[in-house]
Amino acid sequence: MQLVATKLLVPSAPPAQVTRIRLLRLLDRAAGHRLTLVSAPAGFGKTTLVSAWLRQRAGRRAWLMLDDDDDTPGRFLDYLTAAVRRLDEPAGEAARTLLDSGSGSASMPAVVAEIVNGLAGATDDLVLVLDDFHLVADPEILDTIGFLIEHSPPRLHLILLTRQEPNLPLASWRGGGRLAEIGAADLRFSADEAAELLRSVTGNEVADDTVTALNRRTEGWAAGLQMLGIGLREGTTGTASPVRFGHGDRYVLDYLADEVLRGQPTEVRQFLVRTSMLDRLTPDLCDAVTGRRDGAAMLRKLERANLFCTALDDAREWYRYHGLFADHLRAELTPADAVECHARAAAWFAAHDEPAETIKHAVAAGDNDLAVRTLRAVSDEQVRRGELATLLSWLTRIPDDVVRAHADLAGFKGWLLYLAGRVDDAETYAAIASRGMPADAPAADRAMLRTFQAYLALTRGRPADAAGLAVEALALLEGSRSFFRAASMGVLAQARRLTGDRRGAIDVLRETVRLGERSGNPLSTLEATGYLAPLLYVQGRLREAVLLCEQALARHAGPGGRPLPMAGLAEVPLGTLLYETDQLDAALRYLTDGIARCEQLGTTSYTLLGLRTLARLLLARGTHDDALRALLSARRQADAAEDYRRARLVIATIAELHLRTGNTGAAEQALAEITGDQPSSSDYEQLTRARLLVAGDDPRAALDTLTGIEHRATGEGRDGSLIAILAVTARAHTALRDTTAARDALARAVELAAPEGYRRTFLDEGAALVPLLRDIRATAPDFVTDLLARAGARPARRTATKLRTVEGAGVIESLTDTQLRILGLIATGMSNQQVADKLFITVGTTKWHLNQIYGRLQVRNRTEAVARARDLHLL
Numbered sequence: 045m046q047l048v049a050t051k052l053l054v055p056s057a058p059p060a061q062v063t064r065i066r067l068l069r070l071l072d073r074a075a076g077h078r079l080t081l082v083s084a085p086a087g088f089g090k091t092t093l094v095s096a097w098l099r100q101r102a103g104r105r106a107w108l109m110l111d112d113d114d115d116t117p118g119r120f121l122d123y124l125t126a127a128v129r130r131l132d133e134p135a136g137e138a139a140r141t142l143l144d145s146g147s148g149s150a151s152m153p154a155v156v157a158e159i160v161n162g163l164a165g166a167t168d169d170l171v172l173v174l175d176d177f178h179l180v181a182d183p184e185i186l187d188t189i190g191f192l193i194e195h196s197p198p199r200l201h202l203i204l205l206t207r208q209e210p211n212l213p214l215a216s217w218r219g220g221g222r223l224a225e226i227g228a229a230d231l232r233f234s235a236d237e238a239a240e241l242l243r244s245v246t247g248n249e250v251a252d253d254t255v256t257a258l259n260r261r262t263e264g265w266a267a268g269l270q271m272l273g274i275g276l277r278e279g280t281t282g283t284a285s286p287v288r289f290g291h292g293d294r295y296v297l298d299y300l301a302d303e304v305l306r307g308q309p310t311e312v313r314q315f316l317v318r319t320s321m322l323d324r325l326t327p328d329l330c331d332a333v334t335g336r337r338d339g340a341a342m343l344r345k346l347e348r349a350n351l352f353c354t355a356l357d358d359a360r361e362w363y364r365y366h367g368l369f370a371d372h373l374r375a376e377l378t379p380a381d382a383v384e385c386h387a388r389a390a391a392w393f394a395a396h397d398e399p400a401e402t403i404k405h406a407v408a409a410g411d412n413d414l415a416v417r418t419l420r421a422v423s424d425e426q427v428r429r430g431e432l433a434t435l436l437s438w439l440t441r442i443p444d445d446v447v448r449a450h451a452d453l454a455g456f457k458g459w460l461l462y463l464a465g466r467v468d469d470a471e472t473y474a475a476i477a478s479r480g481m482p483a484d485a486p487a488a489d490r491a492m493l494r495t496f497q498a499y500l501a502l503t504r505g506r507p508a509d510a511a512g513l514a515v516e517a518l519a520l521l522e523g524s525r526s527f528f529r530a531a532s533m534g535v536l537a538q539a540r541r542l543t544g545d546r547r548g549a550i551d552v553l554r555e556t557v558r559l560g561e562r563s564g565n566p567l568s569t570l571e572a573t574g575y576l577a578p579l580l581y582v583q584g585r586l587r588e589a590v591l592l593c594e595q596a597l598a599r600h601a602g603p604g605g606r607p608l609p610m611a612g613l614a615e616v617p618l619g620t621l622l623y624e625t626d627q628l629d630a631a632l633r634y635l636t637d638g639i640a641r642c643e644q645l646g647t648t649s650y651t652l653l654g655l656r657t658l659a660r661l662l663l664a665r666g667t668h669d670d671a672l673r674a675l676l677s678a679r680r681q682a683d684a685a686e687d688y689r690r691a692r693l694v695i696a697t698i699a700e701l702h703l704r705t706g707n708t709g710a711a712e713q714a715l716a717e718i719t720g721d722q723p724s725s726s727d728y729e730q731l732t733r734a735r736l737l738v739a740g741d742d743p744r745a746a747l748d749t750l751t752g753i754e755h756r757a758t759g760e761g762r763d764g765s766l767i768a769i770l771a772v773t774a775r776a777h778t779a780l781r782d783t784t785a786a787r788d789a790l791a792r793a794v795e796l797a798a799p800e801g802y803r804r805t806f807l808d809e810g811a812a813l814v815p816l817l818r819d820i821r822a823t824a825p826d827f828v829t830d831l832l833a834r835a836g837a838r839p840a841r842r843t844a845t846k847l848r849t850v851e852g853a854g855v856i857e858s859l860t861d862t863q864l865r866i867l868g869l870i871a872t873g874m875s876n877q878q879v880a881d882k883l884f885i886t887v888g889t890t891k892w893h894l895n896q897i898y899g900r901l902q903v904r905n906r907t908e909a910v911a912r913a914r915d916l917h918l919l
Contacts (some may be wrong), residue, residue: 047126050324050356050364051109054173055095058354059347062240064093067230071097074224075169078196079217080203081210084228087267087366090205091175093231103169106130110176111323113404116440117152117184118433128159131170131200134606135162141566141608152188163197170200177206186211193222232264241266245273267352267366274351308351315342316351316365320373321385321408324356325363332392333385383409390414403438412446416453423456424488427527436460448473451480452489459496467503474500488528491520495528498535502542511539530559530568537575546760550579557596566600567610574613574650581621582727584763586800590625593618612641616654623661626803626834631661652678652690656697660808663701671701680899692718696729699736704808708739727753727765734772743779750776767797768805775812783819791820798824806831863900864918866893871910871919 071094074080082090098105106127114120121139129136139158163170180186190212193202204210217223233241238259242250250273258276262268305313318334319325330339343363346353352366365373377385390405394414399422406414419438426435439447439457447453458473477493498513514536521529533556540549553576560568573596580589593614602608607615615638622631639654655678662671675698682691695717702711715736718729730753737746750773757765770793777786790813797805806813814835821828869879880890898904901912913919 047122048324050362051111051123052107052127052130053357054098054105054107055091055109056355056358057096057099058092059244061092061096062233062237062244063096064089064237067093067226068097068100070226070230074226075171075201077224078200078202078222079193080201080224080226081214082203082205082226082231083207083209084231085207085265087265088228088231089266090231092266094173094175094203094205098171098173101169101171103171104131105171105173107173108175110174110179112179113400113437115180115182115185116433116437117182117188119437120180120182120185121152121155122434125155125159127172128163131172132163132166134602135159138162138602138606138608141602142610152184153191156188156192157195160192160195160197163200166197166199168199170197171203172200173203173205175205177204177210178208180210183211193217231266233259233266233269234264235259238264238269241269242273242276245270246277250276270352274349312342312346312351316346317373317376318381318385320365320370320377321382322389323364325353325365326361329389329392333388335388387411394418400434400438403441407441407443412442415442416446416450419453424526432460448476449480451477451482451485452492454480455489455493455496459492459499462496462499462503467500470496471500487520488524488526491517491524491526491532492528494520495532495535498532498539502535502538507539507542510535511543514539525559525563527565530556530563530565530572533559534568534572534575537572541575541579544760546579546583546762550576550583553579557592561599566608570596570600570608570610570613574617577614577617577621578653581624582762582764584767584796584800586621586624586764586802590618590621593621607637607641610641612638612654613650614638616642616650616657620653620657623657624804625801626807628661628664632658635661648681649690652682652694655681656694659697659701660804663704664804664808668701668705672698675701676900679902680896683899683902683904692729693726696726696732700732703732703735703739704810708736711736712740727757727769731768731772734776738772738776738779741779743776746776747773747780763796764800764802767793767802770796771805771809771813774816775809778812778816783816786816787820790816791823794820794823794828798827803831803834807835811835863893863897866890867897867909867913868919870894870906871913 071080082094084090095107098107108123108127110120110123114123125136125139127136128139136159139155139162142155142158174189180189189210193212196202214223218225235255239250239252239255242255242258254276258269258272262272305316308316315330315334315336319330322329322333325339325343327339327343330343331337336342343353344360347355347360347363352369353363354366356362356364374382386405386409390402390409390411393399393401393405399418402418403415406412406418419435419442423435426432436457439453439460442453447457454473455477458470458477461473462470474493474497478497481490481493494513494517498510498517501507501510501513514532517528517532518536521532533552537549537552537556540546540552553572556572557569557576560566560570560572573592577589577593580586580592596614597607597611597618600608600611615634619631619634619638622634635654635658639651639658642650642654655674659671659674659678662668662674675694678694679691679698682694695714699711699714702708702714711732715733730749734746734749737743737749750769754766754769754773757769770789774786774790774793777783777789793806794817796802806817814832817828817832817835821832866879876890876894894906894909897909901909901916903909903912910919
């Protein structure tokens with residue numbers, strides 16, 4: 045997004061500034077807290093005070109002035125990360141890179157977690173100021189700011205300037221000593237301060253009785269004093285006006301503003317009124333709006349006269365009016381003049397390549413055609429740079445009937461809504477776009493719609509339809525470097541994999557990786573790599589898969605060689621592959637780092653793969669309890685995401701863990717949860733069932749299962765899968781005392797495994813394979829000798845310890861005190877909002893705890909949670 049640089053500058057010192065020593069000392073003391081809340085009505089001098097404090101304070105600081113358009117998550121994050129870059133370049137760059145990924149999973153918590161991690165090692169004091177925070181009402185933004193405060197790095201101090209208390213858990217923070225507050229009572233001017241301000245405004249000493257009278261009339265309100273001081277200077281302010289002052293009183297505001305404007309020449313008043321609809325002013329823009337040529341001189345004159353016109357930069361190129369003063373001026377702008385001024389502003393911003401302001405003023409002027417042309421002109425670049433949230437905010441600004449009347453805009457809006465998780469709304473716009481898209485529409489527009497429809501088809505469980513739509517999109521984009529070409533290729537690969545065409549999926553993913561490299565898109569490259577590596581692994585090409593991941597990570601490093609936030613998409617697969625090669629230290633490093641990054645990204649599929657492999661690795665090292673905890677975490681996340689297919693894989697891994705520790709009964713109980721469901725096509729789940737049958741003295745039934753999946757793997761050329769299948773087959777034949785068949789099966793597995801270095805497949809089968817390996821050593825002498833040496837170095841088996849076992853409920857992880865309190869409150873019928881109010885937390889935090897409760901109690905909703913808790917005597 046094209047950022048407005050002046051929103052990120054610490055405001056310059058105004059001509060009439062009072063040094064308020066007592067408040068500067070208050071801010072000094074407040075800096076020891078995580079958060080300072082400066083809350084008071086408009087015009088109380090919040091911005092002036094804090095900017096003055098920053099100018100005299102050592103350390104790094106950043107300022108963000110919010111406006112109405114910033115109350116959308118994407119736009120807010122754009123500016124927040126830009127502000128963080130001023131505090132710490134690497135931390136801000138890492139967060140920026142995550143946003144630039146364009147991923148729908150680049151969530152607000154993920155970006156802020158990246159910021160927290162990036163600032164955690166800071167050695168200087170860091171101050172971040174969010175001005176006009178009262179304009180923020182979006183729950184997601186508020187939850188994220190709450191997360192930032194709860195997990196604030198040690199040297200970071202956050203200051204919120206606001207006209208009203210934000211919807212944050214302030215009561216809890218007050219009790220915990222995290223919050224310092226400066227309110228209207230603190231900000232009121234004392235008699236001495238009022239005298240200094242009036243002297244600065246008027247240029248002369250003001251009599252004590254006049255100071256007292258004016259300060260009493262304004263009740264120490266800075267803006268009121270300033271307005272009356274200007275009137276005093278112009279001879280229009282008396283000291284005994286009967287007007288009663290009340291904060292927020294529109295009539296009083298109009299009265300004071302009238303006193304300021306009454307003595308101004310007509311040309312000054314006209315200039316002020318016509319430019320009042322601008323959020324920021326520069327001479328050339330003012331000339332365009334007013335039709336005059338004296339914008340520079342007029343702005344300097346207004347600033348010198350202290351007519352509520354403040355410079356935004358030291359070069360005095362950009363200015364803004366005080367918000368209250370601008371509100372009064374706009375009220376004097378006739379509707380016809382407002383349309384003309386907005387149209388002139390839109391034309392100026394369009395000529396200066398500022399699409400956000402162009403669209404804003406064009407819509408206000410009723411020039412929807414200009415808004416649409418502007419959006420179309422920049423949409424490709426916005427998508428390529430990952431500015432999806434910004435693009436959606438612009439589309440939302442344009443009247444919806446206009447969007448619906450243009451098929452390309454309707455399609456874009458639907459696709460962006462889909463990425464935001466609003467699938468039902470997305471399908472509505474998809475239908476509108478499909479009906480309205482002309483047959484001769486530009487190929488790019490038709491390809492965008494087909495790609496969007498392919499996403500929807502995948503979501504609705506129709507991979508064959510998704511593949512057809514993706515192929516249509518690719519045909520339309522042949523030779524193009526459009527973002528949608530990579531996106532449609534990714535959809536096609538997923539569709540082919542889900543329909544059993546793994547080789548086709550591999551071919552498409554290879555091309556997607558190449559396209560991502562050519563277009564400089566790290567997200568496309570790493571995501572395609574993350575899909576491609578496991579497919580190569582099951583095809584028996586382990587070494588190629590490892591090299592693919594290592595090269596992708598090396599090519600796409602961030603500043604200073606730091607991994608990019610989306611690096612987890614390749615780190616988790618690489619950790620899984622290195623586990624198979626028995627490089628446990630390196631695997632552990634990539635898995636732990638990759639899982640953390642994928643959790644921040646919100647990519648549940650990669651997180652679950654990482655946790656399952658991590659559990660197997662921890663078990664290989666003998667840390668059985670940690671392995672179980674990793675799987676319980678995976679189970680909670682799969683249930684919370686309602687990802688049923690991957691939840692089955694987690695359960696199968698839990699069963700494998702129990703089998704490897706000799707607990708056949710627990711393994712059987714785990715698999716019983718999914719026995720009654722549709723048979724799985726997953727080799728892994730069926731292999732686990734076969735292992736259970738071997739352990740349960742039914743090896744013939746195990747062979748029946750193994751024969752079916754062996755035929756399928758052979759037909760699909762999946763040599764990597766065959767290695768595991770044949771290893772378990774050897775165990776089944778051994779249990780039947782058919783040594784010859786066992787040796788033959790294991791020899792075939794070793795022949796496939798040795799060139800690529802598959803090791804854990806054999807080692808994880810346990811001691812039962814050791815005698816057979818000795819017998820078939822000649823098949824691959826060096827490889828088998830190495831396997832036997834590694835098998836001899838395995839840690840001693842220890843019995844796994846369950847966290848808590850409840851009859852009929854399996855393994856239950858204990859709840860925290862907060863979760864027990866939430867459980868008790870929902871048992872009384874309280875809503876999420878009521879629970880949040882009761883516990884002084886946000887609704888988002890309440891929902892997070894509820895998901896944790898559901899996972900730990902192994903339930904799916906509130907009703908089941910309360911019932912299970914009563915069964916367990918937790919209530």
